Amino acid sequence: xxxxxxxxxxxxxxxxxxxxxxxxxxxxxxxxxxxxxxxxxxxxxxxxxxxxxxxxxxxxxxxxxxxxxxxxxxxxxxxxxxxxxxxxxxxxxxxxxxxxxxxxxxxxxxxxxxxxxxxxxxxxxxxxxxxxxxxxxxxxxxxxxxxxxxxxxxxxxxxxxxxxxxxxxxxxxxxxxxxxxxxxxxxxxxxxxxxxxxxxxxxxxxxxxxxxxxxxxxxxxxxxxxxxxxxxxxxxxxxxxxxxxxxxxxxxxxxxxxxxxxxxxxxxxxxxxxxxxxxxxxxxxxxxxxxxxxxxxxxxxxxxxxxxxxxxxxxxxxxxxxxxxxxxxxxxxxxxxxxxxxxxxxxxxxxxxxxxxxxxxxxxxxxxxxxxxxxxxxxxxxxxxxxxxxxxxxxxxxxxxxxxxxxxxxxxxxxxxxxxxxxxxxxxxxxxxxxxxxxxxxxxxxxxxxxxxxxxxxxxxxxxxxxxxxx
Numbered sequence: 001x002x003x004x005x006x007x008x009x010x011x012x013x014x015x016x017x018x019x020x021x022x023x024x025x026x027x028x029x030x031x032x033x034x035x036x037x038x039x040x041x042x043x044x045x046x047x048x049x050x051x052x053x054x055x056x057x058x059x060x061x062x063x064x065x066x067x068x069x070x071x072x073x074x075x076x077x078x079x080x081x082x083x084x085x086x087x088x089x090x091x092x093x094x095x096x097x098x099x100x101x102x103x104x105x106x107x108x109x110x111x112x113x114x115x116x117x118x119x120x121x122x123x124x125x126x127x128x129x130x131x132x133x134x135x136x137x138x139x140x141x142x143x144x145x146x147x148x149x150x151x152x153x154x155x156x157x158x159x160x161x162x163x164x165x166x167x168x169x170x171x172x173x174x175x176x177x178x179x180x181x182x183x184x185x186x187x188x189x190x191x192x193x194x195x196x197x198x199x200x201x202x203x204x205x206x207x208x209x210x211x212x213x214x215x216x217x218x219x220x221x222x223x224x225x226x227x228x229x230x231x232x233x234x235x236x237x238x239x240x241x242x243x244x245x246x247x248x249x250x251x252x253x254x255x256x257x258x259x260x261x262x263x264x265x266x267x268x269x270x271x272x273x274x275x276x277x278x279x280x281x282x283x284x285x286x287x288x289x290x291x292x293x294x295x296x297x298x299x300x301x302x303x304x305x306x307x308x309x310x311x312x313x314x315x316x317x318x319x320x321x322x323x324x325x326x327x328x329x330x331x332x333x334x335x336x337x338x339x340x341x342x343x344x345x346x347x348x349x350x351x352x353x354x355x356x357x358x359x360x361x362x363x364x365x366x367x368x369x370x371x372x373x374x375x376x377x378x379x380x381x382x383x384x385x386x387x388x389x390x391x392x393x394x395x396x397x398x399x400x401x402x403x404x405x406x407x408x409x410x411x412x413x414x415x416x417x418x419x420x421x422x423x424x425x426x427x428x429x430x431x432x433x434x435x436x437x438x439x440x441x442x443x444x445x446x447x448x449x450x451x452x453x454x455x456x457x458x459x460x461x462x463x464x465x466x467x468x469x470x471x
Contacts, residue, residue, distance in 0.1 A: 006031035008469060011077060011171035011225035012252075018065070018076040025058040025065075025076030029120055032078045032170055036122070039167040043145045045160040046169075047083050047093060049123040054078060057120045064118070073228055073252075075118030081174040082158050083124040084131060084207035085111050094207045095127040095157070097140040097333045108205030109240065110174060110216055110233045117232045122170060125160025131176060131209040132320065132338045133157055134184055134410045135393045139335045143390055146189060147470035148436050152387045155184035157209075161219045162189035166437075167470055172220045172229050178209040178316060180382075180414025182217050183426035187382035187439025190428045190468065192226045192456070193219045197447045198421030199244040201230070202237035208323060210316040212357065213418040222466055223427065223456040227251035230449065246447055254450045255457040259293045262455065265300025265375040272305050273412030276385040282430035282438040283381055289462050290379075290455065300378045303370045305416045308363045311356035312419040318353040321345025337395040364420050368445065377455055378443040380413050382426045387436035417443060425452040428465040437465075 006014065006028050017023045033051060040046055061076040084094050086104030093099045107115075114121075126144040128136060136144045136159030144159035146152040147167040154163045158175025162185025165173050175182040177195040186193025194217045201216040208214055218229035234248045266287045268275045275283075291297045320342045321328075328334075328343065371378050391397070393407055417424045422443055429440040442452045460466055 007035040007168050010222050011220055012222070012228055014171055015074055015077045015228070019070055021065070025061040025120060026055065028076065029054055029058040029078045029122070032122060035167070036169045039147065039169050042150055043147055043163045043167055044142050045126055045144055045163040045167065046080065046123050047126050047141055047160070048091065050121065054120050054122045061118050061120060071116060071118030072232065073117070074114065074232060076120060077118070077171050078120040078122050079114070079172050080122040080125050080164055080170045081111070082127050082161050082176060084127060084176060085124075085174060086205040086207075087111060092124070092207070093141070095129045095131070095138055095141060098327055100140070106205050109202040109237045111205070113233050125164055125173060127159055128157035129335055129338050130324070131157040131178060131181060131207065132341060134180060134407060136185065137390065137394060137396070139396055145390070146387065146436065148190065149434065151389045151391070152434070152436055153188060153390055153393055155186070155188035155383070157181040158185045158219065162186055162191060162193070165189070165191045165219050165221060172218055172225055174233070175217060175219050176206060176209070177215040177217060177418065178213045179312065179418055180411045182215070182219060183382050183414050183424060183439070183441060184410065186219055186426040187428070188387045188437060190437030190439070190465070191219050191221055192223055192428070192466070193217065193426040194226050194230055194449065195417065195424045196230060196234065196449050197244070197423045199242050200423075200447065200449065201234050202240040202243050204237055204239035210319040212315055212319065213312065215418065223453055223460050224252060224255060227255060227453045227457075244447070249450045251450050251453050255454055257454050259290055259295040259455055259458045262295045262377070263375045264290055264295050264297050264455070265371060265378040266297050267300040267302050267371070267378065267380055269302050269380065269413065272302065273384045273409050275381055278386055278432045279381050279384055279438055283379065283440055286429040286440050286459065287379055290459060293458055293462055298375070300371045300375065303366050307359070308416050308419050311359055311363070312415050314348055314352055314356040315419070317341065317345035318348050319345070335396055360419060360421070364422070367420055367422070371443075372445060376444070377452060380441045380443065382414060382439035382441045383410060384413055385409070386432040386434060413441065422446060423449045423452055425456050427456045427459060429463070430465055431468075
């Protein structure tokens with residue numbers, strides 16, 4: 001049963017095995033398709049599965065390899081991506097009813113880079129409508145469900161990306177992150193997610209949620225896999241003027257430095273968002289593990305995030321309202337809570353929006369001068385409480401105060417780092433009493449993704465949380 005075994009292997013292991021001729025891309029693709037047949041009914045992670053096209057691509061990758069051509073370190077590896085990345089001539093829904101049959105005119109830069117690297121595309125994944133929801137609910141395409149417990153949320157808005165990687169249906173997936181939408185599903189589903197520095201990865205050809213807060217990044221099973229994938233998609237893009245011209249490091253080659261001598265700040269910021277004792281205990285155990293590996297772990301003092309969080313709300317509401325105005329004026333079909341959140345942007349003065357943008361540089365300086373003072377990275381929870389159920393967080397069914405409060409707290413420790421634009425890596429660090437995953441966040445200085453990967457890789461080398469598989 002070679003295909004069953006292949007579906008459970010990590011991206012890097014499968015890529016290297018394909019390159020060495022020990023397995024074929026077709027075998028890896030068939031393994032993923034078998035896994036999808038088993039898990040798609042339980043998770044609703046895929047919106048579109050391109051079975052025949054994927055097998056055709058896999059055969060082409062095998063032929064190229066047999067002829068001596070290896071496109072790169074992802075040659076022949078099957079993946080799928082959040083349904084907001086455009087592929088010319090194909091449908092791209094953005095998780096919405098409005099774009100259920102919309103055909104993209106261009107191909108996203110990140111997909112072009114993955115194509116050039118030899119990735120096999122299995123299809124496109126579920127997501128919150130227009131990337132506007134942190135839990136993974138979707139009234140138009142049905143909710144995505146957590147592989148560990150189908151009653152629980154996946155985290156959003158990259159719900160299908162987190163669920164498909166966790167359930168071993170794909171080896172890696174692209175997500176996007178405006179207020180935590182890579183890190184939340186990574187944490188809730190027990191996988192690795194990187195929100196790189198603002199401008200590190202092109203967003204050209206990707207559906208926008210908020211132009212100045214959006215980030216693109218990978219979700220994978222291990223830190224090594226994530227480093228390999230980011231190395232392919234990162235870099236300057238003339239089609240995205242916000243991308244940096246800084247050279248892209250070989251993230252994977254820099255993984256093995258260990259943490260000895262590093263200084264890591266640690267915080268369970270109850271004053272900002274109350275941290276559940278189970279989550280706090282898992283984070284403390286992770287900090288202790290890094291200490292045993294040679295890092296110096298000491299308390300981190302976080303600034304008050306209140307003003308920063310409010311600025312993020314102003315920015316995302318204003319920018320979403322501007323983008324969605326034509327559809328809203330035409331009374332297009334939105335979920336009620338999605339429409340309500342976006343409509344609020346029409347009532348925010350332009351001066352308030354400009355102030356929010358202007359204050360970002362101040363917030364970055366403040367964070368670097370406080371939390372990052374004298375440390376190389378900061379460790380925080382990703383989600384500050386155990387993964388809730390779909391019912392508990394269903395804004396359409398129950399928009400009462402308890403639901404609103406829980407959903408707001410869900411992003412309490414992720415959203416600030418979109419405003420700051422700093423790199424943030426989510427890594428699984430345990431399981432709660434319900435058997436659902438717990439994730440930690442590693443925060444670094446601008447463009448210091450390589451150091452975050454190094455810390456996360458060392459942690460995974462000393463622990464086995466990431467090796468557990470949903471059954």
